[in-house]
Amino acid sequence: MLTQIVSERFPRVKLWRRTLAFLIDFLVIWMIGGLFAAILPILPFFILFLAFWLAYRVVLxxxxxxxxxxRYALDVTLVDSRFNSVPQLLILSKREGILGLAAALAAIGLNAISLNPAGILLVIPLVVDCGFAWTEDSRRAFHDRVAKTLVVGSRRGYSLDLKVKRLVAELTRNMK
Incomplete structure:
Protein backbone atom coordinates (compact mmCIF):
# COMPACT_ATOMS: atom_id res chain seq x y z
CA MET A 1 0.00 0.00 0.00
CA LEU A 2 2.69 2.49 1.00
CA THR A 3 4.76 1.49 -2.02
CA GLN A 4 1.83 2.36 -4.29
CA ILE A 5 1.50 5.80 -2.69
CA VAL A 6 5.21 6.50 -3.13
CA SER A 7 5.28 5.17 -6.69
CA GLU A 8 2.37 7.45 -7.64
CA ARG A 9 4.23 10.41 -6.19
CA PHE A 10 7.53 9.81 -7.99
CA PRO A 11 7.95 9.20 -11.73
CA ARG A 12 8.93 5.59 -12.35
CA VAL A 13 11.95 4.87 -14.51
CA LYS A 14 11.89 2.61 -17.54
CA LEU A 15 13.89 -0.59 -17.18
CA TRP A 16 16.27 0.23 -20.01
CA ARG A 17 17.36 3.44 -18.20
CA ARG A 18 17.90 1.52 -14.96
CA THR A 19 19.90 -1.10 -16.84
CA LEU A 20 22.03 1.49 -18.59
CA ALA A 21 22.71 3.33 -15.32
CA PHE A 22 23.71 0.02 -13.71
CA LEU A 23 25.99 -0.83 -16.65
CA ILE A 24 27.77 2.52 -16.37
CA ASP A 25 28.40 1.96 -12.67
CA PHE A 26 29.37 -1.68 -13.24
CA LEU A 27 31.90 -0.80 -15.94
CA VAL A 28 33.47 1.96 -13.84
CA ILE A 29 33.90 -0.34 -10.84
CA TRP A 30 35.01 -3.28 -13.01
CA MET A 31 37.77 -1.17 -14.59
CA ILE A 32 38.92 0.32 -11.27
CA GLY A 33 38.85 -3.10 -9.61
CA GLY A 34 40.78 -4.63 -12.49
CA LEU A 35 43.37 -1.87 -12.36
CA PHE A 36 43.91 -2.30 -8.64
CA ALA A 37 43.95 -6.11 -8.98
CA ALA A 38 46.80 -5.73 -11.48
CA ILE A 39 48.67 -3.36 -9.17
CA LEU A 40 47.98 -5.35 -5.99
CA PRO A 41 47.97 -9.01 -7.04
CA ILE A 42 47.91 -10.08 -3.38
CA LEU A 43 44.27 -9.01 -2.99
CA PRO A 44 41.71 -11.09 -4.89
CA PHE A 45 39.63 -9.31 -7.51
CA PHE A 46 36.43 -10.34 -5.71
CA ILE A 47 37.44 -8.47 -2.52
CA LEU A 48 38.57 -5.39 -4.44
CA PHE A 49 35.40 -5.31 -6.53
CA LEU A 50 33.16 -5.56 -3.46
CA ALA A 51 35.13 -2.90 -1.59
CA PHE A 52 34.91 -0.47 -4.50
CA TRP A 53 31.25 -1.39 -5.08
CA LEU A 54 30.29 -0.60 -1.50
CA ALA A 55 32.33 2.61 -1.42
CA TYR A 56 30.92 3.77 -4.74
CA ARG A 57 27.32 2.63 -4.39
CA VAL A 58 26.81 3.18 -0.66
CA VAL A 59 29.01 6.04 0.52
CA LEU A 60 28.84 8.08 -2.69
CA ARG A 71 22.16 7.31 -12.15
CA TYR A 72 23.30 10.93 -12.43
CA ALA A 73 24.03 10.46 -16.14
CA LEU A 74 20.49 9.23 -16.76
CA ASP A 75 18.49 11.40 -14.30
CA VAL A 76 17.65 8.52 -11.97
CA THR A 77 17.72 8.47 -8.18
CA LEU A 78 17.18 5.98 -5.37
CA VAL A 79 14.43 6.54 -2.79
CA ASP A 80 13.49 4.71 0.41
CA SER A 81 9.84 3.79 -0.14
CA ARG A 82 8.98 4.11 3.55
CA PHE A 83 10.33 7.61 4.17
CA ASN A 84 10.34 9.21 0.67
CA SER A 85 14.00 10.15 1.07
CA VAL A 86 17.50 8.96 0.28
CA PRO A 87 18.00 5.57 1.95
CA GLN A 88 20.09 5.42 5.10
CA LEU A 89 23.51 3.74 5.13
CA LEU A 90 22.20 0.48 6.58
CA ILE A 91 19.49 0.17 3.94
CA LEU A 92 21.93 1.10 1.17
CA SER A 93 24.42 -1.44 2.53
CA LYS A 94 21.78 -4.19 2.50
CA ARG A 95 20.64 -3.31 -1.02
CA GLU A 96 24.11 -2.92 -2.48
CA GLY A 97 25.47 -5.94 -0.62
CA ILE A 98 23.00 -8.18 -2.44
CA LEU A 99 23.52 -6.47 -5.78
CA GLY A 100 27.29 -6.21 -5.24
CA LEU A 101 27.70 -9.95 -4.65
CA ALA A 102 25.80 -10.70 -7.86
CA ALA A 103 27.76 -8.04 -9.78
CA ALA A 104 31.10 -9.32 -8.41
CA LEU A 105 30.27 -12.87 -9.54
CA ALA A 106 29.29 -11.53 -12.96
CA ALA A 107 32.57 -9.58 -13.19
CA ILE A 108 34.58 -12.69 -12.26
CA GLY A 109 32.66 -14.70 -14.83
CA LEU A 110 33.27 -12.11 -17.53
CA ASN A 111 36.96 -11.92 -16.61
CA ALA A 112 37.31 -15.70 -16.87
CA ILE A 113 35.25 -16.22 -20.00
CA SER A 114 38.30 -16.33 -22.29
CA LEU A 115 39.89 -19.07 -20.17
CA ASN A 116 36.71 -20.96 -19.36
CA PRO A 117 33.49 -20.31 -21.29
CA ALA A 118 31.52 -21.79 -18.38
CA GLY A 119 32.39 -18.58 -16.50
CA ILE A 120 29.35 -17.03 -18.14
CA LEU A 121 27.27 -19.04 -15.66
CA LEU A 122 28.42 -16.66 -12.93
CA VAL A 123 26.19 -14.02 -14.52
CA ILE A 124 23.09 -16.01 -13.57
CA PRO A 125 22.72 -14.57 -10.01
CA LEU A 126 22.71 -11.05 -11.44
CA VAL A 127 20.16 -12.00 -14.09
CA VAL A 128 17.90 -13.64 -11.50
CA ASP A 129 18.19 -10.69 -9.10
CA CYS A 130 17.40 -8.11 -11.76
CA GLY A 131 14.90 -10.42 -13.48
CA PHE A 132 12.44 -9.76 -10.66
CA ALA A 133 11.98 -6.28 -12.15
CA TRP A 134 10.42 -7.86 -15.24
CA THR A 135 7.92 -9.98 -13.31
CA GLU A 136 5.39 -7.44 -12.09
CA ASP A 137 4.18 -3.90 -12.61
CA SER A 138 6.12 -2.33 -9.75
CA ARG A 139 9.44 -2.97 -11.57
CA ARG A 140 11.31 -3.74 -8.38
CA ALA A 141 14.30 -6.06 -8.51
CA PHE A 142 15.00 -8.51 -5.68
CA HIS A 143 17.48 -6.17 -3.99
CA ASP A 144 14.90 -3.33 -4.14
CA ARG A 145 12.24 -5.51 -2.54
CA VAL A 146 14.53 -6.61 0.29
CA ALA A 147 15.70 -3.06 1.04
CA LYS A 148 12.28 -1.49 0.29
CA THR A 149 13.74 1.02 -2.15
CA LEU A 150 12.52 2.48 -5.42
CA VAL A 151 14.44 3.73 -8.43
CA VAL A 152 12.66 6.84 -9.63
CA GLY A 153 13.21 9.68 -12.07
CA SER A 154 14.95 12.85 -11.00
CA ARG A 155 15.29 16.38 -12.30
CA ARG A 156 18.90 16.38 -11.14
CA GLY A 157 21.26 14.83 -13.67
CA TYR A 158 23.04 15.02 -16.99
CA SER A 159 20.26 13.58 -19.24
CA LEU A 160 22.74 11.49 -21.23
CA ASP A 161 19.99 9.46 -22.89
CA LEU A 162 18.26 12.58 -24.20
CA LYS A 163 21.53 14.08 -25.44
CA VAL A 164 22.41 10.86 -27.30
CA LYS A 165 18.93 10.77 -28.88
CA ARG A 166 19.34 14.39 -30.00
CA LEU A 167 22.78 13.67 -31.42
CA VAL A 168 21.55 10.61 -33.34
CA ALA A 169 18.59 12.57 -34.71
CA GLU A 170 20.90 15.39 -35.81
CA LEU A 171 23.34 12.96 -37.45
CA THR A 172 20.48 11.21 -39.24
CA ARG A 173 19.11 14.56 -40.43
CA ASN A 174 22.57 15.65 -41.69
CA MET A 175 23.08 12.38 -43.60
CA LYS A 176 19.95 12.95 -45.67
Missing part, protein backbone atom coordinates in the same frame (compact mmCIF):
# COMPACT_ATOMS: atom_id res chain seq x y z
CA UNK A 61 25.10 7.54 -3.13
CA UNK A 62 24.33 8.51 0.46
CA UNK A 63 26.21 11.78 0.00
CA UNK A 64 24.97 12.49 -3.52
CA UNK A 65 21.15 12.60 -3.18
CA UNK A 66 20.70 8.91 -4.01
CA UNK A 67 22.67 9.08 -7.26
CA UNK A 68 25.77 7.30 -8.47
CA UNK A 69 27.57 8.28 -11.67
CA UNK A 70 25.32 6.09 -13.83
Missing amino acids: VSRNHGQSLG
Whole structure:
Protein backbone atom coordinates (compact mmCIF):
# COMPACT_ATOMS: atom_id res chain seq x y z
CA MET A 1 0.00 0.00 0.00
CA LEU A 2 2.69 2.49 1.00
CA THR A 3 4.76 1.49 -2.02
CA GLN A 4 1.83 2.36 -4.29
CA ILE A 5 1.50 5.80 -2.69
CA VAL A 6 5.21 6.50 -3.13
CA SER A 7 5.28 5.17 -6.69
CA GLU A 8 2.37 7.45 -7.64
CA ARG A 9 4.23 10.41 -6.19
CA PHE A 10 7.53 9.81 -7.99
CA PRO A 11 7.95 9.20 -11.73
CA ARG A 12 8.93 5.59 -12.35
CA VAL A 13 11.95 4.87 -14.51
CA LYS A 14 11.89 2.61 -17.54
CA LEU A 15 13.89 -0.59 -17.18
CA TRP A 16 16.27 0.23 -20.01
CA ARG A 17 17.36 3.44 -18.20
CA ARG A 18 17.90 1.52 -14.96
CA THR A 19 19.90 -1.10 -16.84
CA LEU A 20 22.03 1.49 -18.59
CA ALA A 21 22.71 3.33 -15.32
CA PHE A 22 23.71 0.02 -13.71
CA LEU A 23 25.99 -0.83 -16.65
CA ILE A 24 27.77 2.52 -16.37
CA ASP A 25 28.40 1.96 -12.67
CA PHE A 26 29.37 -1.68 -13.24
CA LEU A 27 31.90 -0.80 -15.94
CA VAL A 28 33.47 1.96 -13.84
CA ILE A 29 33.90 -0.34 -10.84
CA TRP A 30 35.01 -3.28 -13.01
CA MET A 31 37.77 -1.17 -14.59
CA ILE A 32 38.92 0.32 -11.27
CA GLY A 33 38.85 -3.10 -9.61
CA GLY A 34 40.78 -4.63 -12.49
CA LEU A 35 43.37 -1.87 -12.36
CA PHE A 36 43.91 -2.30 -8.64
CA ALA A 37 43.95 -6.11 -8.98
CA ALA A 38 46.80 -5.73 -11.48
CA ILE A 39 48.67 -3.36 -9.17
CA LEU A 40 47.98 -5.35 -5.99
CA PRO A 41 47.97 -9.01 -7.04
CA ILE A 42 47.91 -10.08 -3.38
CA LEU A 43 44.27 -9.01 -2.99
CA PRO A 44 41.71 -11.09 -4.89
CA PHE A 45 39.63 -9.31 -7.51
CA PHE A 46 36.43 -10.34 -5.71
CA ILE A 47 37.44 -8.47 -2.52
CA LEU A 48 38.57 -5.39 -4.44
CA PHE A 49 35.40 -5.31 -6.53
CA LEU A 50 33.16 -5.56 -3.46
CA ALA A 51 35.13 -2.90 -1.59
CA PHE A 52 34.91 -0.47 -4.50
CA TRP A 53 31.25 -1.39 -5.08
CA LEU A 54 30.29 -0.60 -1.50
CA ALA A 55 32.33 2.61 -1.42
CA TYR A 56 30.92 3.77 -4.74
CA ARG A 57 27.32 2.63 -4.39
CA VAL A 58 26.81 3.18 -0.66
CA VAL A 59 29.01 6.04 0.52
CA LEU A 60 28.84 8.08 -2.69
CA VAL A 61 25.10 7.54 -3.13
CA SER A 62 24.33 8.51 0.46
CA ARG A 63 26.21 11.78 0.00
CA ASN A 64 24.97 12.49 -3.52
CA HIS A 65 21.15 12.60 -3.18
CA GLY A 66 20.70 8.91 -4.01
CA GLN A 67 22.67 9.08 -7.26
CA SER A 68 25.77 7.30 -8.47
CA LEU A 69 27.57 8.28 -11.67
CA GLY A 70 25.32 6.09 -13.83
CA ARG A 71 22.16 7.31 -12.15
CA TYR A 72 23.30 10.93 -12.43
CA ALA A 73 24.03 10.46 -16.14
CA LEU A 74 20.49 9.23 -16.76
CA ASP A 75 18.49 11.40 -14.30
CA VAL A 76 17.65 8.52 -11.97
CA THR A 77 17.72 8.47 -8.18
CA LEU A 78 17.18 5.98 -5.37
CA VAL A 79 14.43 6.54 -2.79
CA ASP A 80 13.49 4.71 0.41
CA SER A 81 9.84 3.79 -0.14
CA ARG A 82 8.98 4.11 3.55
CA PHE A 83 10.33 7.61 4.17
CA ASN A 84 10.34 9.21 0.67
CA SER A 85 14.00 10.15 1.07
CA VAL A 86 17.50 8.96 0.28
CA PRO A 87 18.00 5.57 1.95
CA GLN A 88 20.09 5.42 5.10
CA LEU A 89 23.51 3.74 5.13
CA LEU A 90 22.20 0.48 6.58
CA ILE A 91 19.49 0.17 3.94
CA LEU A 92 21.93 1.10 1.17
CA SER A 93 24.42 -1.44 2.53
CA LYS A 94 21.78 -4.19 2.50
CA ARG A 95 20.64 -3.31 -1.02
CA GLU A 96 24.11 -2.92 -2.48
CA GLY A 97 25.47 -5.94 -0.62
CA ILE A 98 23.00 -8.18 -2.44
CA LEU A 99 23.52 -6.47 -5.78
CA GLY A 100 27.29 -6.21 -5.24
CA LEU A 101 27.70 -9.95 -4.65
CA ALA A 102 25.80 -10.70 -7.86
CA ALA A 103 27.76 -8.04 -9.78
CA ALA A 104 31.10 -9.32 -8.41
CA LEU A 105 30.27 -12.87 -9.54
CA ALA A 106 29.29 -11.53 -12.96
CA ALA A 107 32.57 -9.58 -13.19
CA ILE A 108 34.58 -12.69 -12.26
CA GLY A 109 32.66 -14.70 -14.83
CA LEU A 110 33.27 -12.11 -17.53
CA ASN A 111 36.96 -11.92 -16.61
CA ALA A 112 37.31 -15.70 -16.87
CA ILE A 113 35.25 -16.22 -20.00
CA SER A 114 38.30 -16.33 -22.29
CA LEU A 115 39.89 -19.07 -20.17
CA ASN A 116 36.71 -20.96 -19.36
CA PRO A 117 33.49 -20.31 -21.29
CA ALA A 118 31.52 -21.79 -18.38
CA GLY A 119 32.39 -18.58 -16.50
CA ILE A 120 29.35 -17.03 -18.14
CA LEU A 121 27.27 -19.04 -15.66
CA LEU A 122 28.42 -16.66 -12.93
CA VAL A 123 26.19 -14.02 -14.52
CA ILE A 124 23.09 -16.01 -13.57
CA PRO A 125 22.72 -14.57 -10.01
CA LEU A 126 22.71 -11.05 -11.44
CA VAL A 127 20.16 -12.00 -14.09
CA VAL A 128 17.90 -13.64 -11.50
CA ASP A 129 18.19 -10.69 -9.10
CA CYS A 130 17.40 -8.11 -11.76
CA GLY A 131 14.90 -10.42 -13.48
CA PHE A 132 12.44 -9.76 -10.66
CA ALA A 133 11.98 -6.28 -12.15
CA TRP A 134 10.42 -7.86 -15.24
CA THR A 135 7.92 -9.98 -13.31
CA GLU A 136 5.39 -7.44 -12.09
CA ASP A 137 4.18 -3.90 -12.61
CA SER A 138 6.12 -2.33 -9.75
CA ARG A 139 9.44 -2.97 -11.57
CA ARG A 140 11.31 -3.74 -8.38
CA ALA A 141 14.30 -6.06 -8.51
CA PHE A 142 15.00 -8.51 -5.68
CA HIS A 143 17.48 -6.17 -3.99
CA ASP A 144 14.90 -3.33 -4.14
CA ARG A 145 12.24 -5.51 -2.54
CA VAL A 146 14.53 -6.61 0.29
CA ALA A 147 15.70 -3.06 1.04
CA LYS A 148 12.28 -1.49 0.29
CA THR A 149 13.74 1.02 -2.15
CA LEU A 150 12.52 2.48 -5.42
CA VAL A 151 14.44 3.73 -8.43
CA VAL A 152 12.66 6.84 -9.63
CA GLY A 153 13.21 9.68 -12.07
CA SER A 154 14.95 12.85 -11.00
CA ARG A 155 15.29 16.38 -12.30
CA ARG A 156 18.90 16.38 -11.14
CA GLY A 157 21.26 14.83 -13.67
CA TYR A 158 23.04 15.02 -16.99
CA SER A 159 20.26 13.58 -19.24
CA LEU A 160 22.74 11.49 -21.23
CA ASP A 161 19.99 9.46 -22.89
CA LEU A 162 18.26 12.58 -24.20
CA LYS A 163 21.53 14.08 -25.44
CA VAL A 164 22.41 10.86 -27.30
CA LYS A 165 18.93 10.77 -28.88
CA ARG A 166 19.34 14.39 -30.00
CA LEU A 167 22.78 13.67 -31.42
CA VAL A 168 21.55 10.61 -33.34
CA ALA A 169 18.59 12.57 -34.71
CA GLU A 170 20.90 15.39 -35.81
CA LEU A 171 23.34 12.96 -37.45
CA THR A 172 20.48 11.21 -39.24
CA ARG A 173 19.11 14.56 -40.43
CA ASN A 174 22.57 15.65 -41.69
CA MET A 175 23.08 12.38 -43.60
CA LYS A 176 19.95 12.95 -45.67
